[in-house]
Amino acid sequence: xxxxxxxxxxxxxxxxxxxxxxxxxxxxxxxxxxxxxxxxxxxxxxxxxxxxxxxxxxxxxxxxxxxxxxxxxxxxxxxxxxxxxxxxxxxxxxxxxxxxxxxxxxxxxxxxxxxxxxxxxxxxxxxxxxxxxxxxxxxxxxxxxxxxxxxxxxxxxxxxxxxxxxxxxxxxxxxxxxxxxxxxxxxxxxxxxxxxxxxxxxxxxxxxxxxxxxxxxxxxxxxxxxxxxxxxxxxxxxxxxxxxxxxxxxxxxxxxxxxxxxxxxxxxxxxxxxxxxxxxxxxxxxxxxxxxxxxxxxxxxxxxxxxxxxxxxxxxxxxxxxxxxxxxxxxxxxxxxxxxxxxxxxxxxxxxx
Numbered sequence: 418x419x420x421x422x423x424x425x426x427x428x429x430x431x432x433x434x435x436x437x438x439x440x441x442x443x444x445x446x447x448x449x450x451x452x453x454x455x456x457x458x459x460x461x462x463x464x465x466x467x468x469x470x471x472x473x474x475x476x477x478x479x480x481x482x483x484x485x486x487x488x489x490x491x492x493x494x495x496x497x498x499x500x501x502x503x504x505x506x507x508x509x510x511x512x513x514x515x516x517x518x519x520x521x522x523x524x525x526x527x528x529x530x531x532x533x534x535x536x537x538x539x540x541x542x543x544x545x546x547x548x549x550x551x552x553x554x555x556x557x558x559x560x561x562x563x564x565x566x567x568x569x570x571x572x573x574x575x576x577x578x579x580x581x582x583x584x585x586x587x588x589x590x591x592x593x594x595x596x597x598x599x600x601x602x603x604x605x606x607x608x609x610x611x612x613x614x615x616x617x618x619x620x621x622x623x624x625x626x627x628x629x630x631x632x633x634x635x636x637x638x639x640x641x642x643x644x645x646x647x648x649x650x651x652x653x654x655x656x657x658x659x660x661x662x663x664x665x666x667x668x669x670x671x672x673x674x675x676x677x678x679x680x681x682x683x684x685x686x687x688x689x690x691x692x693x694x695x696x697x698x699x700x701x702x703x704x705x706x707x708x709x710x711x712x713x714x715x716x717x718x719x720x721x722x723x724x725x726x727x728x729x730x731x732x733x734x735x736x737x738x739x740x741x742x743x744x745x746x747x748x749x750x751x752x753x754x755x756x757x758x759x760x761x762x763x764x765x766x767x768x769x770x
Contacts, residue, residue, distance in 0.1 A: 617668025
């Protein structure tokens with residue numbers, strides 16, 4: 418059965434010309450009943466979605482709250498506190514399916530759109546990332562997160578980069594880490610949330626104008642407040658709206674601007690220059706990168722253009738500055754990096770229109 422409930426609006430959401438929605442999961446106060454709601458950003462109303470009973474591998478029903486959800490275009494995935502993973506069709510209430518278990522405590526869940534379900538958890542003093550291959554059904558371990566954090570909130574992608582909302586092990590503060598998918602242990606701290614713990618996080622795909630959000634739950638008032646995140650400056654925006662009378666444990670949205678091999682820190686690096694050298698770029702770029710520099714090209718070993726996931730988009734290493742063409746590259750932000758014969762590196766941000 419589906420019910421429609423109005424949401425208290427705090428601020429008008431932009432980009433309503435796009436048809437988008439996100440999902441939240443919540444429980445009753447005792448944690449014995451699970452609820453999933455789909456929230457329409459056009460109408461700011463929520464619809465209750467049938468939530469499967471959690472079962473173990475013997476198909477025995479037991480009372481256990483869902484700790485988080487992930488969504489694709491066709492399915493909702495959700496996990497119990499002890500790592501059991503389930504799936505149901507978004508449109509078919511009778512399609513509940515037990516997929517297996519991560520065999521470890523799980524706090525956070527996220528989908529990359531169609532390939533993997535990612536899961537983060539904390540147990541015995543260690544934080545970790547796992548993934549589930551949607552095609553093969555294989556569970557695999559990705560690595561341990563930095564020791565100082567607990568992934569006590571949610572996972573989300575934004576513009577081909579991967580993030581987790583966290584608690585700090587030694588301090589009461591919370592924050593956001595960017596996950597280095599090539600080496601999880603070297604993930605980067607990018608943002609503080611103070612005492613706001615993000616129980617949910619998700620992104621809405623508006624192309625190059627995509628938006629990221631966190632959902633903070635207040636147990637005292639039993640309300641969830643959604644905040645927009647500025648992912649360029651890593652700043653918390655004003656509250657967008659509130660969801661009332663739900664003990665919220667997670668959130669998710671369909672978002673396919675993802676990468677399987679993103680590394681943190683590429684766009685976090687400021688423009689760099691070395692003593693005696695300078696390089697100026699005329700942004701934005703449409704066809705060719707126009708460079709003003711005093712660097713002798715004979716001293717340049719490598720000239721490469723990286724996208725926001727850390728992948729090499731263009732290799733200009735054997736070309737002159739007059740041949741740095743970017744036609745065909747998608748609009749967005751990139752990093753041009755020069756490696757000099759001295760071992761030094763110079764990087765500049767490139768904005769392609």
